Amino acid sequence: MIDAARDLLDNYWVLMPVKVLAVLAIFLTFPLVVGYMEHKVMAHMQARLGPMEAGRFHGVLQLVADGIKFVQKESIIPKAADKWVFALAPAVALIPAILVFGFIPYGPDLVPIRSDVGLFVTLALSSVSVIGVLMAAWSSANKYSLMGGIRAAAQLIAYELPLVLAAAAVAMQAGSADLAVIVERQGWWGYIVGPLVIGFFVYGTAALAELTRPPFDMPVADSELVFGHLTEYTGLRFAFFLLTEYAGIVSQSAIAATLFLGGWKGPFLDGPWWLAAKVLALSFVVIWARSTYPRLREDQLQSFAWLRLVPVSLALLLVVGFLKVYEVGI
Amino acid sequence: MPALKGVGLLKGLGVTLKTMTRPAATRQYPHVKPDLPARSRGVIALIEENCTVCMLCARECPDWCIYIDSHKEQVAPKEGGRARTRNLLDRFAIDFALCMYCGICVEVCPFDALHWSPEFEYAEHQIEKLTHEMDTLRTWAYSVPAPDPLEEGAIEPKEIESARKAREAVAAKAAAAAEQARAAAPPVPAPAAAATQPAAATTTGAAAGTATTTPTAAAPTPVAGDAAPAASAGAAGAGTTTAAARPADVEVEPGIDQATYDRLLAAGESDRTARAKAKAAYMRRAKAEARAAQAAGATEPAPAPAAPAEAAAPTQVPAGEGAPAAEPASVETPAAATAAPETAPPAPSAVGTPEGAEPAADARDPDARSPEGDPTASGTAAEVVAPGAAAAQADAEHLEIEVDQETYDRLIEAGEPERTARAKAKAAYARKLRAAQRDGGGAGS
Amino acid sequence: MNGQEVAFLILAVIGGLAGLLVVTSRNVVHAALYLVVALASVAGVYLLLAAPFVAFVQVIIYVGAIVVLILFGIMLTRAPVGRRVLDNTLRARVGAFVVGAGVFIMFTVFLGGAFGDERIENQGATATEALGESLFRNYVLPFEAVSVLLLAALIGAIVLARRD
Ligand code: SF4
Ligand code: SF4
Numbered sequence: 047m048i049d050a051a052r053d054l055l056d057n058y059w060v061l062m063p064v065k066v067l068a069v070l071a072i073f074l075t076f077p078l079v080v081g082y083m084e085h086k087v088m089a090h091m092q093a094r095l096g097p098m099e100a101g102r103f104h105g106v107l108q109l110v111a112d113g114i115k116f117v118q119k120e121s122i123i124p125k126a127a128d129k130w131v132f133a134l135a136p137a138v139a140l141i142p143a144i145l146v147f148g149f150i151p152y153g154p155d156l157v158p159i160r161s162d163v164g165l166f167v168t169l170a171l172s173s174v175s176v177i178g179v180l181m182a183a184w185s186s187a188n189k190y191s192l193m194g195g196i197r198a199a200a201q202l203i204a205y206e207l208p209l210v211l212a213a214a215a216v217a218m219q220a221g222s223a224d225l226a227v228i229v230e231r232q233g234w235w236g237y238i239v240g241p242l243v244i245g246f247f248v249y250g251t252a253a254l255a256e257l258t259r260p261p262f263d264m265p266v267a268d269s270e271l272v273f274g275h276l277t278e279y280t281g282l283r284f285a286f287f288l289l290t291e292y293a294g295i296v297s298q299s300a301i302a303a304t305l306f307l308g309g310w311k312g313p314f315l316d317g318p319w320w321l322a323a324k325v326l327a328l329s330f331v332v333i334w335a336r337s338t339y340p341r342l343r344e345d346q347l348q349s350f351a352w353l354r355l356v357p358v359s360l361a362l363l364l365v366v367g368f369l370k371v372y373e374v375g376i
Numbered sequence: 377m378p379a380l381k382g383v384g385l386l387k388g389l390g391v392t393l394k395t396m397t398r399p400a401a402t403r404q405y406p407h408v409k410p411d412l413p414a415r416s417r418g419v420i421a422l423i424e425e426n427c428t429v430c431m432l433c434a435r436e437c438p439d440w441c442i443y444i445d446s447h448k449e450q451v452a453p454k455e456g457g458r459a460r461t462r463n464l465l466d467r468f469a470i471d472f473a474l475c476m477y478c479g480i481c482v483e484v485c486p487f488d489a490l491h492w493s494p495e496f497e498y499a500e501h502q503i504e505k506l507t508h509e510m511d512t513l514r515t516w517a518y519s520v521p522a523p524d525p526l527e528e529g530a531i532e533p534k535e536i537e538s539a540r541k542a543r544e545a546v547a548a549k550a551a552a553a554a555e556q557a558r559a560a561a562p563p564v565p566a567p568a569a570a571a572t573q574p575a576a577a578t579t580t581g582a583a584a585g586t587a588t589t590t591p592t593a594a595a596p597t598p599v600a601g602d603a604a605p606a607a608s609a610g611a612a613g614a615g616t617t618t619a620a621a622r623p624a625d626v627e628v629e630p631g632i633d634q635a636t637y638d639r640l641l642a643a644g645e646s647d648r649t650a651r652a653k654a655k656a657a658y659m660r661r662a663k664a665e666a667r668a669a670q671a672a673g674a675t676e677p678a679p680a681p682a683a684p685a686e687a688a689a690p691t692q693v694p695a696g697e698g699a700p701a702a703e704p705a706s707v708e709t710p711a712a713a714t715a716a717p718e719t720a721p722p723a724p725s726a727v728g729t730p731e732g733a734e735p736a737a738d739a740r741d742p743d744a745r746s747p748e749g750d751p752t753a754s755g756t757a758a759e760v761v762a763p764g765a766a767a768a769q770a771d772a773e774h775l776e777i778e779v780d781q782e783t784y785d786r787l788i789e790a791g792e793p794e795r796t797a798r799a800k801a802k803a804a805y806a807r808k809l810r811a812a813q814r815d816g817g818g819a820g821s
Numbered sequence: 822m823n824g825q826e827v828a829f830l831i832l833a834v835i836g837g838l839a840g841l842l843v844v845t846s847r848n849v850v851h852a853a854l855y856l857v858v859a860l861a862s863v864a865g866v867y868l869l870l871a872a873p874f875v876a877f878v879q880v881i882i883y884v885g886a887i888v889v890l891i892l893f894g895i896m897l898t899r900a901p902v903g904r905r906v907l908d909n910t911l912r913a914r915v916g917a918f919v920v921g922a923g924v925f926i927m928f929t930v931f932l933g934g935a936f937g938d939e940r941i942e943n944q945g946a947t948a949t950e951a952l953g954e955s956l957f958r959n960y961v962l963p964f965e966a967v968s969v970l971l972l973a974a975l976i977g978a979i980v981l982a983r984r985d
Contacts (some may be wrong), residue, residue, distance in 0.1 A: 095402040123971040131854065163949050173885025177857055180892045184850050192896055194754040199893035206885060223874070223949055337386070376634045 070244040076322075077292035080110045080329045084292075087330060091139065091337040112285075113173035119281035124187055131185035135277070139178025143170040143290045147298040151226040153310045153317040162288045164225035165217055169210055170299050172256065175290065176202045179258075179265070182287070183275035194274025197344060198265035202253055204351035205262075208344045209252035211359035212245040215366045217303045225301075229309035234316075236308035241365050246306040250331075253298040255351070259292065259332055262340035264347055299328035413520050414652050417477045419508075420470055426489035429463035429512035433481035433490060441474035442481060443467060443507075472498070474681040491520040494648065495755060495793060516800040518806060521652055525659070633658035651758035714767070780805035829869055836862030844921065853891050858883055874949040 047144065082097075089096025123132055148166045150169075151157045163169050176198070179211060184194020219242060220228040230286035238246055255262035260276075266274035276287055303309060303324035319362025403410060412418070434442040445467035450459045470481075482490045493516040500506050508516075526532075532540070637654035641647065784801035788794070860883040862954040867876035873907035956964055 087396065093395055093398065093401045095400045112662065128850075131851075157604070161873060163874045163877055164917070166874065166881060170877040170885065173881050173889075176885060177854075180889065180896075181854065184896060185939075190588060196893060196896045196978055199889050199896065203886060203889055203893065206881075210881065242494040260938075327885035334389060334392060338388045 049263075053286075062243070065148070069144070069158050072152075073147050073293060075146050075220070076296045076325065077289055078109045079326070080295050080333075081288075081292045082106065084333045084336075085093050085109075085330060087333045088337045090311045091334070116281055116285035119284075121281040121283060122278070123331045124278050126187035127231070128185040128187070131181050132278075132300060133283070135178050135182035136179055136290070137285045139175045139290045140286045140293075143173040143293040143297065144272045145170045146301075149225065149258075150297070150321075151229050151304060151309055152321055154230075154316060156310070156318060157226050160226060162227075163220070165213055165223040165228070165301075165305070168225070168352075169213060172294070172297070172312050173202075173206060175294065176256075178208070179275050182279065186278035188278050191275050191277045191313070194265045194267075194271045194277070197267075197271075197277060201258065201262065201265060201347060201351075205252040205255035205355070206375055208253070208351065208355035208359045209256060210249050211235045211277065211356070211363055212249040212252065213305060214300075215242060215245045215359070215363050217368060218363065218366050219369075225304050225309075226255060229304055229311065231313065232308045234311040234313055234320075236303075237306045241362065241369070244358065245366075248355055248362065249302055249305065250328075251354060252351075253302060254332065254335065255347070257294045257298060257332075259291075259295070260336040261339055261342050262312055262347060263345050267341055294324060295332050299325045299332070334354060380490070385718045409647055412494050412496075412648055412649075414493040414494075414495070414524075415492060415493050419492075419516050420475070420482060420492040420500060421493040421518075421520050422468055422470075422510065422513035423517050424465055424468065424510055424514055426487045427468065427485075428489075429465050430486065431485050432486065434548050435486045436480050437475075438478060438480065439471075439474045439571065441471040441478055443471070465510070467508050469508045470513060471507040473503050491517065493517070493519045494521065497518050511803060515803045518802055519646070519649070521649060522656065525656060547569050563701045585644050631655070631658045631662065633661065646803065653739070701820060780808065825869055826876065829866065831864045832862045832869070836866070844917065848893065849895050853888055853895060856891070857888050860884055872952070874952055 082105075086104070087097045097105025097108035099105055099108075099109040123129055144345070146168050148159045149157070149161060149166075149167050152159075157164075178373075179198050180195050183191045183198060186192075216228060216237060219225045219237060220231045223226060237243075258265045265271075266276060271277070276284060280289060300321065303321060307324050307328075308320075309324075310316055310318055311322040312323075429444060429446040431444060434440075434444050444465070446463045448461045449464050452459055469557055479492065482492055495516060498508075499504075509699050608683040632651065633654045636657040637650050640650035640653055645653070779798055779801040781801070787797035787800055792800070816817050836859050839855045842855040843852045843859060846855060849944065860879065864876040864879040866882075867873075867879060
C-alpha cells in the first residue's frame with residue numbers, strides 16, 4: 047500500500063498537483079492563523095478581548111467572516127485610475143507571495159521545489175511583490191497612495207540591502223544557497239548561537255521593514271496617508287493585499303526560521319511541526335513588535351537602515367568570512 | 377545613549393507581554409449586562425398615581441420634551457362644603473429623542489412621580505417610537521431600584537411614624553388584654569407567655585425558661601420573653617425607657633446576602649437589582665446582629681442573641697436590644713413573615729394579617745419594603761395597621777413584578793420586539809396583581 | 822524544436838514586445854512596468870540556459886532594486902497621476918531612435934561575427950558553486966575592476982548631488 051503510494055508519487059504528473067495543493071493549503075491556512083493571532087494577541091496586549099463572536103469560540107472564524115464580507119463588497123476602481131495597472135497590482139503582489147511557499151524546506155525531503163539557489167529565489171520573489179505595491183500606489187491616482195508608494199519604494203530599497211547581506215552571511219556560513227542544505231548544516235539550535243545572531247536581528251528588522259509592518263509602516267501610515275497604497279482598494283482586491291501581507295509574515299518567518307533557527311530541526315522528532323512552531327513564534331514576535339512600538343519617522347527609518355543595519359551587516363559578512371577562511375568553527 | 381535606548385525597547389516589550397497575560401478590560405455587553413451604579417440615569421419612569429399634573433416637570437425641562445395633557449374633574453365633597461376640582465392626567469409622554477438626561481424633571485417633581493430607572497436598552501429604529509407614552513413610562517417604574525436605606529438616626533418618614541404609633545396602640549391594647557388574662561388566671565403564667573409569644577419560646581431555652589418565671593414579677597412590661605436581661609438587671613422599667621431610644625449606631629462592613637441574591641436572580645430579577653437588594657438585606661441583618669451583640673455585651677454576657685438574627689424568628693433581635701415595649705405588636709402582626717422570606721419567600725404571605733393583600737407582595741420582597749433598614753419591619757406594620765394611601769402607593773411601586781406569560785407570548789406572536797413584549801407583559805402582570813389585591817383587600821376588610 | 826526552444830521563443834517574443842513597449846509607451850510609469858516584464862523575460866532566458874543563480878540575481882537586482890529605484894524616481898519627480906502623456910519632442914524621439922537602432926545593429930553585427938552560423942550546444946546546469954569559483958578565481962581582476970567602476974560612479978553621484 048505504502049509502496050504503491052510511493053510509486054504513484056514518483057510519477058511527475060501525480061506529484062506536481064499534490065505539491066501544488068499542499069503549498070496552496072499552507073498558503074491558505076497559515077496566513078489566516080497568523081491573522082487571527084494578530085487580532086487576538088494585539089487585543090490582549092491592549093487589554094481587550096478582540097473578536098469574540100464569529101465561530102462561537104473566541105471569534106475563531108473572524109477572518110473567514112471578513113473574507114465573506116470582502117467578497118460581497120463592491121469593487122470600486124477610481125475614475126482617474128489606470129484601470130489595468132490598478133486591477134493587476136494585487137495579483138502582482140499576491141502571486142510571488144504564494145510562490146515563495148514552494149521553495150521552503152518543510153522537512154527532510156519535504157521541499158516542494160528544490161533549487162540550489164533557493165535562498166535567492168525567495169528573496170527575488172519577495173522583491174517582486176514590491177512592484178505590486180508600487181503599481182497600486184501609482185495607479186490609484188490618489189496623492190496619499192502616491193506618497194505611500196514613494197515611501198514604500200524608498201523603504202524597500204533601503205532595507206533590501208541589509209536583508210540580502212544578512213542572508214548572504216548565512217549562505218556563506220553554510221556554504222550553500224540551497225535552503226534545504228542550509229537547514230541540514232545547522233544544529234537544531236540553528237545559527238542563533240554565534241556571530242550570526244546579529245544576522246538574525248538584522249534580517250528580522252529588515253524583513254519587518256520589507257513587509258512594511260509596524261514600526262516600519264510609514265508607507266501605510268494611517269494617521270497621515272489614510273492607508274497608503276491601499277487607500278483606493280475595496281472588496282476582494284483589498285483582501286488580496288491583506289492576504290499578501292499575512293502571507294508575507296508567514297513566509298518571512300519561515301525563511302528566517304530556516305536561515306537562523308534550524309528550520310524543521312528540533313531537539314527531538316525532526317519534522318515540519320518544528321518549522322510550524324518556529325513560524326508561529328516568529329509571527330508572534332512580529333505582532334508583538336506591532337503592538338509595542340510606535341511608528342518610526344521617515345528620516346529615522348532611512349538613517350536606521352543606511353547608518354546602522356547596512357554597516358552592521360557588512361561587518362557581519364566580514365566576520366563570517368574571516369571565521370570561514372581561517373576555519374574557526376561557529 | 378544607545379545602551380539605554382535598547383533597554384527601553386525591551387521594557388516596552390515587557391509591558392505589552394505583561395498586559396497580555398492579564399485579564400482584558402472588555403465588558404461583553406450584550407452577553408453580560410453592565411454593572412451599572414444604583415442611581416444610573418437610564419430612563420425616566422412615571423408613577424402616574426402620584427402625579428398631580430402640577431406641570432412643574434414639563435416647565436422645567438430644558439428641552440421641552442415632556443408632554444402633559446389633563447382635564448379637570450369635580451369631586452363631590454365628602455361631607456358638606458363645595459365640590460373640589462382636581463386635575464386628571466390624560467397623557468404624559470417624554471420624548472427621549474430630545475431628552476438630554478439632565479434629571480431636572482425627576483428632581484423637581486414634588487410628588488415623587490418621576491424616578492430614574494437604570495433600564496437603558498430602548499433604542500428604536502424609528503425616532504417617533506422614542507416618545508414614551510404613559511403606559512411605557514409606567515412599566516419603567518417597575519425597574520426603579522428601592523431607595524437607599526435611611527441613615528441611622530434619621531427622622532422617620534411620616535407614614536412610617538404613623539404606622540409605628542398605630543402599632544404601639546395595638547400593642548398597648550394587646551398588653552392590656554394579656555394583663556386581664558393573666559389577672560384572670562394568675563397561677564399559670566407559663567402558658568400565657570407561650571400564647572402571646574410563641575416565637576420567643578422557640579429561641580433560647582434559657583431565655584424562655586426565665587421568661588416563664590418573670591412575667592408575674594415584672595407585671596407592667598408585658599413582654600416576658602425579652603425580659604431576661606431586664607430581669608437579671610433587676611430593672612424592668614429601664615427596658616421600657618430604652619424602648620423609645622433609637623437603635624445604637626453600628627458600623628458594618630458591606631457585603632452581600634447570598635441567599636437573597638440567589639433567590640432574586642432565580643425570580644428573574646436583573647443582576648444589578650438582585651445585588652442591590654441582597655446587599656441591603658445583608659446590611660440590615662448585619663446591623664441588627666451588631667446591635668444585638670452590643671446590647672448583649674451591655675446587659676449580659678450570654679451569646680444567645682446573635683443566632684436568632686439568622687433564624688426564622690428575627691423578632692428576637694430587637695428583644696436582645698432591650699426595646700420591649702413595642703414588641704408584642706410585631707408578635708401578633710406577621711413581622712416574622714416579613715423577615716422570614718429571605719429563606720422562604722412566598723409562604724408566609726397569608727399569615728394572620730387583617731389586610732392580607734398588601735403584605736402578600738410585601739412578603740415576596742421584604743428588602744424593598746422597609747426603608748429604614750430596621751429588622752422590626754415597621755414598614756410592614758405600617759401596611760398592616762395603617763395602610764394609608766401613600767404607603768399603599770409606595771408598596772405598589774415596589775411590587776415584585778413578574779412577566780405575564782400569556783400576554784408575553786401573545787405579543788411576541790404579534791411580532792412585537794422582545795423588550796416591548798416583556799415590558800407590556802410585566803405591566804399586565806402588575807395590573808392583575810393589583811386587581812387581585814384590591815379584591816382580596818376588599819374581601820378581607 | 823524541443824521544449825527549450827519553444828520556451829525561448831515565447832520568452833523572446835514577450836521580452837521583445839515588452840522592450841518595444843518600453844520605448845513606445847506614452848506613459849513613463851507604464852514604460853517602467855514594461856521594463857519589469859522585459860527584465861523578467863531575460864531572467865527566464867537565464868533560467869533556460871541553466872543558470873538559475875544569475876536568473877534570480879537578475880530578478881533581485883533589476884526588478885527588485887533598479888526598477889523600484891526608477892519608479893521611485895518617477896514618482897518623486899513627475900509621476901503623471903492619471904492619464905497624462907509624455908511631452909517628448911520630436912528631436913528627443915529621433916535621438917532615441919538613432920541610439921536604439923545603433924545599439925541593435927552593433928549587437929547584431931558583433932554576435933554574428935563572433936558565432937556566425939555556429940550552433941551553441943546545450944550545456945549542463947552551472948552549479949552556483951562553479952560560478953563562484955570562476956568568478957572569484959579566474960575572473961577576480963575584472964570583477965574588482967567593475968566594483969571600482971561602480972564605486973567611482975557612486976562617488977561621482979554624491980559629488981554631483983552635494984551642494985556645499
Ligand atoms: S431629564 Fe431633563 S431633558 Fe429629560 S425630560 Fe427630564 S428635564 Fe427634560
Ligand atoms: S412634576 Fe411630578 S407631579 Fe408635577 S406634573 Fe410632573 S410628574 Fe406630575
